[in-house]
Amino acid sequence: MWPLEQISRLERAEALDGPAAAIRTRVRKLLSDRRVEDALHGVWLGHPVHPVLVQATLGTLVSASLIDAVGGRRRTSTGLIATGLLLAPPTVATGWTDWSTSNPDQQRVGLVHAATNAVAISCYAGSLVQRARGRSGRLLSLAGAAVSAVGATLGGHLAYHQSLGPNHADRVRDLAPHDWRSLGALTDLPDGTPVRREAGDVPVFVLRRGSEVTALSDSCPHLAAPLSEGEVIGSDGDRRVVCPWHGSEFRLDDGCVVHGPATAAVPRFEARVVDGDVQARIVESAGAPTL
Ligand code: FES
Structure with a gap:
């Protein structure tokens, strides 16, 4: 055309x-x-x-x-x-x-x-x-x-x-499995460093801190960068991940945007540990988009 x-x-x-x-x-x-x-x-x-x-x-x-x-x-x-x-x-x-x-x-x-x-x-x-x-x-x-x-x-x-502007993580809620899926053994996760795992076909950002696990969509809502390659900053209660491409910051507790260019929250997964196995399932509600 x-x-x-x-x-x-x-x-x-x-x-x-x-x-x-x-x-x-x-x-x-x-x-x-x-x-x-x-x-x-x-x-x-x-x-x-x-x-x-x-x-x-x-x-x-x-x-x-x-x-x-x-x-x-x-x-x-x-x-x-x-x-x-x-x-x-x-x-x-x-x-x-x-x-x-x-x-x-x-x-x-x-x-x-x-x-x-x-x-x-x-x-x-x-x-x-x-x-x-x-x-x-x-x-x-x-x-x-x-x-x-x-x-x-x-x-x-x-x-x-070219998709400049749309939320690149929105479809995760439709594509991610809604039942609990294993992300592997807790002991295989490094402490304090995010890694990428899969829930079904959906990439998941996983951060272990001691026995606690945080899981979010691994795709940045801005332009789909892998958040697991980003840096984790802040302290308890205000811990954030910084997107490796354009520096958006998302709060780990709920995925909300702290700083752009992203304007939409990262979809969040519930996470639990059962007999040493880390499991996650998507949280269905969109939640608040920003702080
Ligand atoms: S892709 Fe994450 S801020 Fe641009």
């Missing part, structure tokens, strides 16, 4: 890696305050904020273009463009934040997505300036809608084809 082939080429366009690395360094510097970064990712919301803001911004701007296209009230379309441009900065900030913790193929597509949207926003800003000078500004408004359609297609590809 034509658009998919073209966008797939973008995914592999290594020429974009240099600019992506330079921009990423700057974005990460701006995100030195973890509370700000978490807020922009949407840890407080339980899913990414960027798509929510995109709906509002794009919906407002494209509505203005539609009014211009059918010769509707200029005052209404001008108000919508001004509103859309006011919504653009937080939308852009959340987009760059999510982008800065994505994989290289996602960053390549994301870079073109951002550049396209920058052109669209410039068209709408130019249209607003023209209106302020007493001219119609319709052509630039229509051009903004056309360019936005390309940006939205790339954004859709990032979200639905």
